[in-house]
Amino acid sequence: MNVRSQIAMVFHLDKCIGCHTCSIACKNVWTDRKGTEYMWWNNVETKPGTGYPTKWEDQEKYKGGWEKKGDDLQIRSTGKAKVVPNIFHNPHMPSMDDYYEPWTYDYQNLFNAPESDDQPTARPVSMVTGEEIAVEAGPNWDDDLGGSSIYAANDANLEGLSEQQRLQLSSVEQLVFFYLPRICNHCLNPCCVAACPSGALYKRGEDGIVLIDQQRCRAWRACVAACPYKKVYYNWFTGKSEKCILCFPRLETGQAPACFHSCVGRIRYLGVVLYDADRLEEVAKLPNDELIEGQRSVILDPNDPAVIRAARENGIQDGVIESAQKSPVYQMVKVWKIALPPHIEYRTLPMLFYVPPLAPVQANKTNDTIDHVSENLFHDIDQARVPMRYFANLFGAGNEGPVRYALAKQKAVRWHRRAITVGDVDRATADRMLREADCTAEEAEAIYQLTSLCTFEDRFVIPPMYREQAVEMLKDPHEHRQSVGFGFSAGPKRGL
Amino acid sequence: MRRPKNQQNEPKTAIPRPLAAAAAVLAWLFSSAFAQAQDTPDYFRQNCMNCHTIGGGRLTGPDLKDVTKRQTRDWLANFLTNPKAVLDSGDPYAQKIFEESRRVPMPMAPGMTRERAEKLLDLIEAESKLPESQFKGLQISTAPFTAADVQAGRDIFTGRQRLASGGTACIACHSIHDIAALGGGLLGPDLTNVYDRLKGRASLSAWLVAPGTETMQPAFRNHPLKAEEIHSLVAYFEDAARYRPADPTGDRVTFLLLGLFGAAALLFAFDGAWKWRFRGVRRPLVDAAHKRGA
DSSP states (O other), X not given: OOEEEEEEEEEEGGGOOOOOHXXXXXXXXXXXXXXXXXXXXXXXXXXXXXXXXXXXTOHHHXXXXXXXXXXXXXESSOOHHHHTTTTTOOTTOOOHHHHOOOXXXXXXXXXXXXXXXXXXXXXXXXXXXXXXXXXXXXXXXXXXXXXXXXXXXXXXXXXXXOXXXXXXXXXXXXXOOEEEEEOOOOOSSOHHHHHOTTOOEEEOTTTOOEEEOTTXXXXXXXXXXXXXXXXXXXXXXXXXXXXOOTTHHHHHTTOOOHHHHHOTTOOEEEEEEEEEGGGHHHHHTSOGGGHHHHHHHHEEOTTOHHHHHHHHHTTOOHHHHHHHHTOHHHIIIIISOOOBOTTGGGXXXXXXXXXXXXXXXXXXEETTEEEESOSSXXXXXXXXXXXXXXXXXXXXXXXXHHHHHHHHHHHHHHHHHHHHHTXXXXXXXXXXXXXXXXXXXXXXXXXXXXXXXXXXXXXXXXXXXXXXXXXXXXXXXXXXXXXXXXXXSSOOOSOO | OOOXXXXXXXXXXXXXXXXXHHHHHHHHHHHHHHHTTSOHHHHHHHHTTTTOOSSSOOSSSOOOTTHHHHSOHHHHHHHHHOHHHHHHTTOHHHHHHHHHTTTOOOOOOTTOOHHHHHHHHHHHHHHHHSSSOTTSOOOOOOSOOOHHHHHHHHHHHHTSSOOTTOOOOGGGTOOOTTOOTTOSOSSSOOOTTHHHHTXXXXXXXXXHHSOOSTTHHHHHTTSOOOHHHHXXXXXXXXXXXXXXXXXXXXXXXXXXXXXXXXXXXXXXXXXXXXXXXXXOSHHHHHHHHHHTTO
């Protein structure tokens, strides 16, 4: 057992209201620099939809992630043979059109326009060319718009849906959509790190945050092509690639990352988990239907004395182990099994998990009245407007089982709380629901607490980072102080 | 750029000047370094015999038999060491031989010194006394050439027939009237009218015995042409002289067009081979939707 610690995340999609506050918080902190205009380290997608960049989930086009070939795990976008012919150009990368051409508005015109009969307007101006542009795409162009014939209809997760199910998704009174906020998954088996020819990407040993060394990056963009989630971006101005850094400077000072902190719907959870690094390769090679359970099995019980002992042996601090014991992520992913990894079939073992959202049930329109096929408007999961198959493609590597389990448990918690607070559901029905969902009343209560009544401290259990000890591994602070003093990374020098 | 003056009125070839200059400099370094080591008869063979004979009659330059009796040794040595200076000084005898040589000035031989000039004069004097000098030159017959001779010459020119001593085929550096499409090399001049330029069989064959330019000398010093090869080549050049030289600008246009069309054809071929390459995702989605009328 090779125990390591990893900061993991859960996004509770049933609570996401699609306000994009997270995206804006991130943008304001990290990506309003020159060269980063088009980047959204955090973005929110309307699903069904093609996302950002367009159809990022279609790996037939982008060739991201890992591929199991025989007994081997190989990067789809590159390899020893592909490196040389693609040395100046990775062929399967999103173009600017697939992201979008970033734009701003000519706000000055509102103040400076000459007096006339009309109101002055602020016209869109491209942030690339500086010219006025006709905006035709954005990072979430079909925001709040279900069933669009271009974007929603081409969602890669619609694969395997019947023609009728597809039609339903775009028909009146059947329209449905939900939101999928995305950041870097800080995967356990990151494809971007494996693909980098310069060795610029690395996964931080103490917390598993995946970072790009801006000094070593040589702009090969192999990471951009390799990441199946398209969460590495190329900065055209600095000539380096950039990605979500999970606000590590905030984490190191005990604060939640900006997007987590600002989340209005309080959908985001963050905590440390302990995992067994020795088993990663074996798990990443499992067949599709065993991947979810395999990844859960890699995550270790932080209360198990054997795990604690092995963690200490590996230099994991007691503070981190205690933090892992209180981790909300561990509860949701491993204990309650209501949080699922996105597209684990890419085999990068993402450490951002999603609680799938409950959707309203289908309806029929006869004459002028609308009848719902189920009386349980928001609770009948197999009659939901979002087909189970769709969720299975997104969160279950094509398997409905784990998704149905997670949704059934959420449904049971609702019935349980309904029986307690409203009382229009009898206790026996609620208990039957809980039994069917493999859930006890205590567990349901705990889920309810963490979902609905969670405080800031419940949601973000940030481990102490012990940066002072990490720093001591690289240099002796006393020596550093004597050579340059604190506050400098390199000493001041005489001359220009 | 140093060039023999008898090629002055050649059509300008398309060699880039720096390249030609570099070649000339290299050739000069090469020949001068070696000239010191040669003995006088070899020096004469390589540097003088393309224009002069001793007792073989005049070629471009006069027959040198008994030249020491026609002029003083001192004048001759002066002239050898710097022919241009003597000619420019308006010396009447120099003017006279200049006119006789169809106004082809005597070039300064590589590695020429006062000492070497004296040795050459000694050699000429000695050879003049012999009944049959070794520098009489190649005596080529005056009988008409046959079609077979011309064909053999063409084969040698184009390299179809290798040179016996391993020299480079003419086509590597020269073009001629009947070389198709891309023509021959552009380093040397077009040889269609070389027969006329060098005034007939005798001078032409003398030239071929020991080509004297800075570029040809090092290439052929160790690979001299055989008498039969010279015979065939002269036959070919004599035949070629009946044609007008190929127009080099025409060749260059053909070459350019060939390049352009070749590049275009390659691009189309690549485009075809990678027809299904990745060209973006969003635009095709939108275009397809518009096509459906959505």
